[in-house]
Amino acid sequence: xxxxxxxxxxxxxxxxxxxxxxxxxxxxxxxxxxxxxxxxxxxxxxxxxxxxxxxxxxxxxxxxxxxxxxxxxxxxxxxxxxxxxxxxxxxxxxxxxxxxxxxxxxxxxxxxxxxxxxxxxxxxxxxxxxxxxxxxxxxxxxxxxxxxxxxxxxxxxxxxxxxxxxxxxxxxxxxxxxxxxxxxxxxxxxxxxxxxxxxxxxxxxxxxxxxxxxxxxxxxxxxxxxxxxxxxxxxxxxxxxxxxxxxxxxxxxxxxxxxxxxxxxxxxxxxxxxxxxxxxxxxxxxxxxxxxxxxxxxxxxxxxxxxxxxxxxxxxxxxxxxxxxxxxxxxxxxxxxxxxxx
Amino acid sequence: xxxxxxxxxxxxxxxxxxxxxxxxxxxxxxxxxxxxxxxxxxxxxxxxxxxxxxxxxxxxxxxxxxxxxxxxxxxxxxxxxxxxxxxxxxxxxxxxxxxxxxxxxxxxxxxxxxxxxxxxxxxxxxxxxxxxxxxxxxxxxxxxxxxxxxxxxxxxxxxxxxxxxxxxxxxxxxxxxxxxxxxxxxxxxxxxxxxxxxxxxxxxxxxxxxxxxxxxxxxxxxxxxxxxxxxxxxxxxxxxxxxxxxxxxxxxxxxxxxxxxxxxxxxxxxxxxxxxxxxxxxxxxxxxxxxxxxxxxxxxxxxxxxxxxxxxxxxxxxxxxxxxxxxxxxxxxxxxxxxxxxxxxxxxxxxxxxxxxxxxxxxxxxxxxxxxxxxxxxxxxxxxxxxxxxxxxxxxxxxxxxxxxxxxxxxxxxxxxxxxxxxxxxxxxxxxxxxxxxxxxxxxxxxxxxxxxxxxxxxxxxxxxxxxxxxxxxxxxxxxxxxxxx
Numbered sequence: 001x002x003x004x005x006x007x008x009x010x011x012x013x014x015x016x017x018x019x020x021x022x023x024x025x026x027x028x029x030x031x032x033x034x035x036x037x038x039x040x041x042x043x044x045x046x047x048x049x050x051x052x053x054x055x056x057x058x059x060x061x062x063x064x065x066x067x068x069x070x071x072x073x074x075x076x077x078x079x080x081x082x083x084x085x086x087x088x089x090x091x092x093x094x095x096x097x098x099x100x101x102x103x104x105x106x107x108x109x110x111x112x113x114x115x116x117x118x119x120x121x122x123x124x125x126x127x128x129x130x131x132x133x134x135x136x137x138x139x140x141x142x143x144x145x146x147x148x149x150x151x152x153x154x155x156x157x158x159x160x161x162x163x164x165x166x167x168x169x170x171x172x173x174x175x176x177x178x179x180x181x182x183x184x185x186x187x188x189x190x191x192x193x194x195x196x197x198x199x200x201x202x203x204x205x206x207x208x209x210x211x212x213x214x215x216x217x218x219x220x221x222x223x224x225x226x227x228x229x230x231x232x233x234x235x236x237x238x239x240x241x242x243x244x245x246x247x248x249x250x251x252x253x254x255x256x257x258x259x260x261x262x263x264x265x266x267x268x269x270x271x272x273x274x275x276x277x278x279x280x281x282x283x284x285x286x287x288x289x290x291x292x293x294x295x296x297x298x299x300x301x302x303x304x305x306x307x308x309x310x311x312x313x314x315x316x317x318x319x320x321x322x323x324x325x326x327x328x329x330x331x332x333x334x335x336x337x338x339x340x341x342x
Numbered sequence: 343x344x345x346x347x348x349x350x351x352x353x354x355x356x357x358x359x360x361x362x363x364x365x366x367x368x369x370x371x372x373x374x375x376x377x378x379x380x381x382x383x384x385x386x387x388x389x390x391x392x393x394x395x396x397x398x399x400x401x402x403x404x405x406x407x408x409x410x411x412x413x414x415x416x417x418x419x420x421x422x423x424x425x426x427x428x429x430x431x432x433x434x435x436x437x438x439x440x441x442x443x444x445x446x447x448x449x450x451x452x453x454x455x456x457x458x459x460x461x462x463x464x465x466x467x468x469x470x471x472x473x474x475x476x477x478x479x480x481x482x483x484x485x486x487x488x489x490x491x492x493x494x495x496x497x498x499x500x501x502x503x504x505x506x507x508x509x510x511x512x513x514x515x516x517x518x519x520x521x522x523x524x525x526x527x528x529x530x531x532x533x534x535x536x537x538x539x540x541x542x543x544x545x546x547x548x549x550x551x552x553x554x555x556x557x558x559x560x561x562x563x564x565x566x567x568x569x570x571x572x573x574x575x576x577x578x579x580x581x582x583x584x585x586x587x588x589x590x591x592x593x594x595x596x597x598x599x600x601x602x603x604x605x606x607x608x609x610x611x612x613x614x615x616x617x618x619x620x621x622x623x624x625x626x627x628x629x630x631x632x633x634x635x636x637x638x639x640x641x642x643x644x645x646x647x648x649x650x651x652x653x654x655x656x657x658x659x660x661x662x663x664x665x666x667x668x669x670x671x672x673x674x675x676x677x678x679x680x681x682x683x684x685x686x687x688x689x690x691x692x693x694x695x696x697x698x699x700x701x702x703x704x705x706x707x708x709x710x711x712x713x714x715x716x717x718x719x720x721x722x723x724x725x726x727x728x729x730x731x732x733x734x735x736x737x738x739x740x741x742x743x744x745x746x747x748x749x750x751x752x753x754x755x756x757x758x759x760x761x762x763x764x765x766x767x768x769x770x771x772x773x774x775x776x777x778x779x780x781x782x783x784x785x786x787x788x789x790x791x792x793x794x795x796x797x798x799x800x801x802x803x804x805x806x807x808x809x810x811x812x813x814x815x816x817x818x819x820x821x822x823x824x825x826x827x828x
Contacts, residue, residue: 050461080424084771100409299505302512313450
């Protein structure tokens with residue numbers, strides 16, 4: 001396999017890692033106003049992701065840096081092109097991240113309320129915007145090649161807000177919300193667990209419907225492309241996993257439900273990557289203007305070096321992160337939250 | 343074009359603002375993680391609860407910082423693509439590699455082990471838990487190395503060649519990138535400065551309590567520990583700073599000339615270091631100055647009779663080199679000026695050195711007057727408290743010097759800053775993001791400092807049960823309270 005293809009897959013793996021892992025902690029953030037009846041509830045919810053949210057977010061940073069190293073053209077064109085969308089994501093991630101650390105440190109309800117709002121909106125905005133961005137990459141955005149080399153994005157923020165893009169955003173939001181609800185029911189005991197499971201049943205239905213619509217639309221859009229078979233297979237696996245997860249949740253098998261949702265997110269993204277292949281960005285101005293994997297990639301030398309680094313590091317990363325999840329495997333309850341705040 | 347909406351100017355302001363802000367938290371994270379790890383090690387070795395309490399207190403301050411370091415770090419990485427996309431596509435092949443290596447090797451590691459450290463007090467055996475803070479420190483340190491190697495490429499590009507066909511710089515030798523002499527000099531210099539910063543924060547917190555006669559025994563220990571850390575680190579800062587200065591003179595002679603506002607070549611006694619000088623804003627005409635003969639020669643060459651190149655000579659050399667060839671688009675600044683803004687480099691160089699000296703001096707005096715357990719007047723503690731921001735300011739000003747001194751280059755000798763900016767991003771969009779970041783960062787700074795003051799003033803925590811002894815249950819959900827939660 002070409003190294004460029006290998007790196008297309010590695011970046012894919014990093015992004016899947018990001019959406020599966022940060023996905024459930026976005027979901028927990030979104031669930032805050034729905035599941036948290038009082039402050040102790042909300043603290044239980046936040047503590048389910050306390051030890052892991054920042055290492056989950058690290059996946060985004062590493063995916064971004066890998067994009068920079070492996071596909072500088074992609075990084076440069078997309079990041080400067082989707083400028084305002086990324087600005088919103090950054091502000092959301094900043095406010096959300098500091099809120100986990102700060103909400104319990106101040107005094108008074110007003111303080112805590114503010115940071116709860118930041119956690120909620122900071123968990124809603126990024127998945128929506130990422131969903132919009134990825135859907136647009138697949139659908140095609142107005143990029144064209146420039147004489148001096150490279151590509152340039154010629155649209156605006158509004159260009160991205162089209163029906164397919166927005167559907168992608170809602171789809172991603174529902175996927176992570178559902179994922180987070182199942183995670184809460186997996187990580188807690190008592191009333192909060194029941195509430196999470198009940199809500200996951202409802203949200204799960206919506207996720208299945210919207211997810212199916214998005215995947216079908218994607219398939220129709222790519223009829224006749226070389227990778228259509230792979231797209232259909234990935235989409236089918238995602239759909240089956242999502243439905244299986246719903247059934248498992250309804251049956252009280254939260255571990256299986258969580259795994260099912262993770263598989264669904266992974267394969268939905270894989271379907272998107274297959275729809276992109278062999279491009280990184282489809283151009284809406286004509287196939288000749290699209291950004292190919294080859295055209296955007298770094299030199300062979302850099303890719304070789306980075307392949308070695310990734311091959312050595314990624315298994316290690318997975319091992320020590322898995323260890324973290326193992327250490328913090330116990331379920332949380334209201335009684336475990338110390339009464340007196342810090 | 344409307345000058346107010348010039349994307350280049352706005353993007354530069356944004357980069358400066360976000361980088362300096364990020365750089366308040368990063369050094370404190372690096373410095374405090376080491377000092378907290380040492381305190382915790384002493385606790386594990388001696389079993390004295392005093393050290394556990396100090397570990398918890400300074401660990402908390404460290405964590406408040408860590409959150410800020412992470413979230414502001416994401417902005418750092420994204421804005422290369424958002425505001426500097428031409429730069430990113432030109433050097434991504436070589437500049438992206440250390441960034442990605444930082445992520446894969448160091449950052450994952452650091453973020454994982456800090457989670458284990460914060461929440462693992464009751465879940466991990468004592469020694470394993472101690473290991474997690476050392477791993478956190480190791481992660482931050484390796485991380486700093488890769489980032490400094492990336493920065494060093496901008497200061498002194500090594501290990502690359504220009505691929506004319508693709509119109510970009512490409513990696514030839516990663517070894518040369520990672521052993522860039524600027525990186526080798528910058529790394530220990532930065533780490534030692536970070537330890538100074540951590541040390542003075544500990545000194546300040548301890549002094550605040552000693553002034554109020556609280557936790558006298560523990561805080562005396564903390565004060566002297568912080569002061570020692572500060573002084574020892576200062577020795578490291580000074581030695582590495584000297585090495586770095588010489589390397590810098592080799593790699594970027596214009597930066598050294600600008601640091602001294604030296605317009606003409608000078609050698610021997612004429613190569614003097616001016617402690618203070620008054621002149622026209624551009625430094626071209628001097629009115630009054632206090633000078634130490636030979637010192638500039640020593641700082642730049644390590645000998646007293648070496649010569650130092652001046653701004654005027656370098657300017658004409660660079661015009662020849664970078665503006666007279668066929669392909670000068672990337673290398674010739676539009677105004678033809680190769681000197682950075684002199685008054686900024688001149689004063690930042692002095693303030694960086696001066697603040698470092700001042701912090702170490704205060705610590706040395708502090709160690710001397712606290713050597714015996716006697717009553718001390720209030721002003722002693724006040725001075726110690728106010729030392730806290732000094733190394734921080736020194737570090738920030740040091741970065742202003744490093745980055746402003748690099749101008750007009752984004753990559754020295756390869757690409758000018760004005761060529762690196764994103765084409766197609768309108769000025770108003772950059773202005774919006776500059777305003778948003780300024781507001782968000784400003785608000786967070788207020789909250790952040792409030793929280794640090796609050797944590798510092800709360801003082802030492804009560805230790806209800808010793809961590810690492812009991813608590814690890816059978817795997818069933820137990821109802822024991824957690825030691826650390828949000």
